[in-house]
Amino acid sequence: MRILLVEDDAEVARFVKKGLQEAGHTVEHAANGRDGLFLAASEQFDLLVLDRMLPGGVDGVRLVETLRSQGNRTPVLFLSALSAVDERVKGLKAGGDDYLVKPFAFAELLARVEALGRRPSVDAPATKLRVADLELDLLSRTVTRAGKRIDVQPREFRLLEHLMRHAGQVVTRTMLLEKVWDYHFDPQTNVIDVHVSRLRQKLDKGFDRPLIHTVRNAGYMIRAEP
Amino acid sequence: MLRRGGHGSGQLRRRPAPGPALGPPRLLKSAGFRFALLFAAIFSCAAVALVAVLWWATAGALDRQTDVAIRSDAIALAERWREAGVTGLAEAIEDRLAVDVENEAIYLLTDAEGRRLAGNLDRWPAAAEEPGAWFRTRVLHDGVATEARLHRMELSDLRLLVGRDETERQQLRRLITEGVIWASGAVIVFALVGAWLLREALQRRMRPVFVTITAIAGGDLSSRVVLSGRGDEFDRLAATMNTMLDRIGTLMEGVRGVSDAIAHDLRTPIARARAKLEDALADAGEPASAEGAALRAAVEQGIADLDGITRIFQALLRIAEAEAGARRAAFAPLDLAPVLADAAEIYEAAAEARGQHLVTELPERLEMVGDRDLLLQAVANLLDNAIKFSPSGGTVQLSARATPDGVEVAVTDNGPGLSPEDRAHAGERFFRADKARATPGSGLGLSLVRAVAHLHAGELVLEDAMPGRACPGLRAVLRLPRP
Numbered sequence: 001m002r003i004l005l006v007e008d009d010a011e012v013a014r015f016v017k018k019g020l021q022e023a024g025h026t027v028e029h030a031a032n033g034r035d036g037l038f039l040a041a042s043e044q045f046d047l048l049v050l051d052r053m054l055p056g057g058v059d060g061v062r063l064v065e066t067l068r069s070q071g072n073r074t075p076v077l078f079l080s081a082l083s084a085v086d087e088r089v090k091g092l093k094a095g096g097d098d099y100l101v102k103p104f105a106f107a108e109l110l111a112r113v114e115a116l117g118r119r120p121s122v123d124a125p126a127t128k129l130r131v132a133d134l135e136l137d138l139l140s141r142t143v144t145r146a147g148k149r150i151d152v153q154p155r156e157f158r159l160l161e162h163l164m165r166h167a168g169q170v171v172t173r174t175m176l177l178e179k180v181w182d183y184h185f186d187p188q189t190n191v192i193d194v195h196v197s198r199l200r201q202k203l204d205k206g207f208d209r210p211l212i213h214t215v216r217n218a219g220y221m222i223r224a225e226p
Numbered sequence: 227m228l229r230r231g232g233h234g235s236g237q238l239r240r241r242p243a244p245g246p247a248l249g250p251p252r253l254l255k256s257a258g259f260r261f262a263l264l265f266a267a268i269f270s271c272a273a274v275a276l277v278a279v280l281w282w283a284t285a286g287a288l289d290r291q292t293d294v295a296i297r298s299d300a301i302a303l304a305e306r307w308r309e310a311g312v313t314g315l316a317e318a319i320e321d322r323l324a325v326d327v328e329n330e331a332i333y334l335l336t337d338a339e340g341r342r343l344a345g346n347l348d349r350w351p352a353a354a355e356e357p358g359a360w361f362r363t364r365v366l367h368d369g370v371a372t373e374a375r376l377h378r379m380e381l382s383d384l385r386l387l388v389g390r391d392e393t394e395r396q397q398l399r400r401l402i403t404e405g406v407i408w409a410s411g412a413v414i415v416f417a418l419v420g421a422w423l424l425r426e427a428l429q430r431r432m433r434p435v436f437v438t439i440t441a442i443a444g445g446d447l448s449s450r451v452v453l454s455g456r457g458d459e460f461d462r463l464a465a466t467m468n469t470m471l472d473r474i475g476t477l478m479e480g481v482r483g484v485s486d487a488i489a490h491d492l493r494t495p496i497a498r499a500r501a502k503l504e505d506a507l508a509d510a511g512e513p514a515s516a517e518g519a520a521l522r523a524a525v526e527q528g529i530a531d532l533d534g535i536t537r538i539f540q541a542l543l544r545i546a547e548a549e550a551g552a553r554r555a556a557f558a559p560l561d562l563a564p565v566l567a568d569a570a571e572i573y574e575a576a577a578e579a580r581g582q583h584l585v586t587e588l589p590e591r592l593e594m595v596g597d598r599d600l601l602l603q604a605v606a607n608l609l610d611n612a613i614k615f616s617p618s619g620g621t622v623q624l625s626a627r628a629t630p631d632g633v634e635v636a637v638t639d640n641g642p643g644l645s646p647e648d649r650a651h652a653g654e655r656f657f658r659a660d661k662a663r664a665t666p667g668s669g670l671g672l673s674l675v676r677a678v679a680h681l682h683a684g685e686l687v688l689e690d691a692m693p694g695r696a697c698p699g700l701r702a703v704l705r706l707p708r709p
Contacts, residue, residue: 009494015501019508053490081493082486083540084547085556085599103497103536105529106504155571181568185603186537188610188671194575 001046001117002026006036006063007079008055012102016049016079019106020113033058040067045074047117049109052080052091061094068095075116079104085184107218111170118169129164132224134203134211136164145203155180156199163212163222172219196220258428262421269420273413277406285399289375292390293360296377299331300388307381315386316344332367332374332389340385347387354378354387367391431460435467446554447475478550489543493536500532541670545655548600548677562592562626562633565602570624573609581618584609587625594633595709596682604678607671608637608702615641615700632684632707638691643698649688675704682706 003025007013010031017027028043030036033054040048040063048067050060058066064076078091078099088099098112129136133146141157143150152160158180163171173192177183200212213221299322307315312335319333323346334345342348346367353363354376361376373396376389434452441449450471451464503525513519570586577584605624612622616639623638644652648659653676658669672686679686684706691699 009498011498012494012501015498015505018505022508081490081497083489083493083543084486089556101540102493103500103532105533106501106508181572183568183602184599185606186540187572187606189576189614191572191576194579195572198575 001113002028002044003047003049003113003117004028004030004036004040004043004045005049006030006033006040006054006060007049007051008032009051012079015106016109019110023110023114025113032056033060033063037063037066040074041070041072047113048074048076049113050076050078050096052078052082052087060096061091064091064095077109077112077116079109088184105217107170107215108172108174111172111175111219114169115166115171115175118166129161129167131164131167131211131222132209134164134222136160143203145207150202152199152202156195156202159195159199160203160222163220166222168221168223170215170218170221175219256425256429258425258432261428262425265424266417266421269417270413273410273417277409281402281406285402288395288398292375292392292395293377296375296388296390300377300379300386303386303388304379304381307384307386312343312384315381315384319344329368330391330394332365332376332387332391334387336385338383338385343384345387350385350387351376362392365389435460435464438467438471442471447471447478485543485546492539496532496536500529503529503532538670541674542655544600544603545670545674545677548674548681554597554681556597557595558598559593559595560598560601562594562596562601562635563588563590565598566592566605566624566626566635569602569605569609573606573613573622577613577622580613580616582613582616583621584613585621585623587623589627592626592628592633594706596706597678600678600681604675604704605635605637607675608704611671611702612637612639612641612700615639617641629705632705635704635706636701638699638701640691640697640699643690643700644688652688653686672702675702679704679706683709 003020005013005016005020005027007016007029008031013029013031017029020027028039028045030039034056036048036050036054037058048064050063052060054060054063060078060080067074067076076096076098078096079102080087080091080099081102083101088101091099097116100109100112127137127139129138135144136157137143138161141154143152143157143160159176162176162180173190176192176196177185177187196212200210203212204210211222211224213223215221303315303318306318310317316335319335322331323333332345332347334347334350335343336350337343340350347365351361351363351365354361359378361378363374363376364371365374365376367374373392374389375392376387379386379388431454434454438449438451450468453461453464455461507522507525507529510518510522513522566588567586570584570588574584609622609624616622620640624635625638626633626635628634644659651657652659653672655673656669657672676686684704687703687705689701689703691701
């Protein structure tokens with residue numbers, strides 16, 4: 001993916017740029033809002049990663065509002081040191097697609113970047129999701145593996161659906177909490193792990209090949225190959 | 227280590243009490259009522275003074291006139307006696323009685339033995355035997371008992387009584403008295419009506435101030451007192467108040483700016499430090515030696531510690547946000563029942579993993595107005611605590627019900643519970659009961675629950691789940707009143 005990073009803090013910018021490049025993305029960097037807006041408006045990017053507070057008169061929110069008013073629909077991920085809920089709401093209202101509060105784990109950023117960059121297409125909604133021999137039917141809301149029906153709870157179904165829609169990508173715990181449960185809160189303990197391991201037991205029981213993998217220090221990923 | 231933070235102890239006092247009722251204050255506590263009472267008292271005093279003057283000028287004047295007439299009559303008679311002796315005096319009395327067409331005059335002249343020499347009284351009235359010169363008594367006068375004013379005079383061996391029948395004056399006095407009574411009734415009625423009007427007027431003028439202050443206490447700092455435009459004392463008070471509120475608003479903006487700045491200035495270096503550590507970890511690759519592995523473990527621990535700092539920091543900011551009432555703007559009508567069901571569902575798996583049961587007792591619907599994310603966070607903190615402190619095989623119960631006042635959510639566990647002293651401190655920032663030292667946690671969980679309860683004008687109550695037992699358990703009740 002070709003990503004534009006607008007971040008005034010040189011250290012954080014270097015770290016993010018390096019990490020994204022190592023993950024195989026091309027990264028352009030702008031150190032202030034004005035340069036960022038110029039680059040975003042004049043070149044084609046798959047994703048913008050914006051600091052919420054930027055020097056130079058154009059902050060992250062202004063930048064997105066300007067882009068959106070010009071019809072630019074490039075996905076935007078906000079990085080912000082402002083954690084207040086209304087700041088988050090402001091960022092998303094302005095046209096941001098995701099909001100990540102500093103400090104963050106790089107794995108969390110990467111997972112969100114990849115989820116935003118490869119969003120499932122809305123034009124042709126699939127009715128079935130498949131990963132290896134696991135099949136999830138969105139219409140009948142059933143899960144089968146190698147033709148064998150697996151009973152899952154409604155919430156487990158949504159959890160699995162989210163993992164399968166992002167098959168091959170890392171999905172972090174906070175992303176699951178936000179997307180599957182639709183809450184923004186700090187669960188204190190790793191309650192999500194327990195839900196995933198339950199689902200994993202149901203899916204992998206009696207099969208040699210595990211499908212849900214734990215990615216160390218990051219989250220979970222569903223994929224066919226081990 | 228951080229047993230009780232510096233902010234902890236003062237926190238209870240600072241918290242705003244649930245807002246005062248907007249209705250009129252209780253009668254005796256109402257300043258309006260007291261002003262009205264004062265008004266009524268002053269009005270009544272003025273009326274009493276007026277009546278007294280009136281009385282003195284009418285009934286009093288009549289009495290004084292009578293006395294003057296009697297006195298001059300008596301002096302004239304005494305003069306007559308000195309000139310013409312007893313016979314002259316008796317004649318003078320008979321003369322006067324003859325010309326007295328109104329039959330008002332009363333005379334009696336007796337000798338030392340009490341024999342009547344002249345006059346129109348049959349005998350000396352008993353009351354006029356008393357010492358003194360002036361009497362008011364009933365006498366038998368022309369066969370009719372009448373009120374009379376009498377003056378006694380001793381003329382050597384003679385005794386003279388001069389008086390006036392006061393029947394008509396008495397009637398006049400009664401008329402005046404009746405008038406005064408009626409007027410007093412009117413005075414009382416006017417005083418009461420005036421007092422009531424005064425109180426109403428005061429209350430009407432105070433209402434905008436009261437409404438504004440209630441709104442401010444509720445967290446809406448943008449509210450200002452509406453001026454009447456009359457430029458009177460109330461307007462001056464309101465204008466001063468608005469100036470004060472503007473100033474507070476500016477200060478609050480400043481504080482918010484500072485906490486934004488702190489958030490930014492603290493998060494950015496933490497982000498840098500975390501980035502450096504993560505970077506170092508990624509560059510190092512798999513460690514070849516034991517030393518390398520130890521270094522790696524230390525770096526990983528450093529990252530975990532930074533995340534811990536961030537979490538505490540985040541929790542403090544959220545508590546501050548809730549306490550400042552800043553989140554009230556985001557309040558929306560919601561059904562709490564599915565939120566609680568979600569919380570139970572999220573934590574049910576965690577309870578099961580620790581060999582505990584999480585049971586729920588939730589109604590179909592629980593309508594209320596509030597902040598969905600914060601309410602879930604509060605219930606999540608309570609459930610997390612309950613699960614953390616319950617023994618394996620224990621039961622954690624999440625129940626909720628609608629009460630006449632609002633909504634009541636309770637989380638009950640059968641863990642060791644809290645001693646009454648600890649209970650008093652639970653909810654203070656960074657407080658951790660001694661029993662909780664061994665379990666991980668920041669001591670901010672209940673603070674946030676309490677802040678969320680206060681944000682919703684409610685309260686958090688901690689009590690023994692099973693009082694009297696060695697292991698009483700804890701029951702945390704979140705009471706959220708209807709707005």
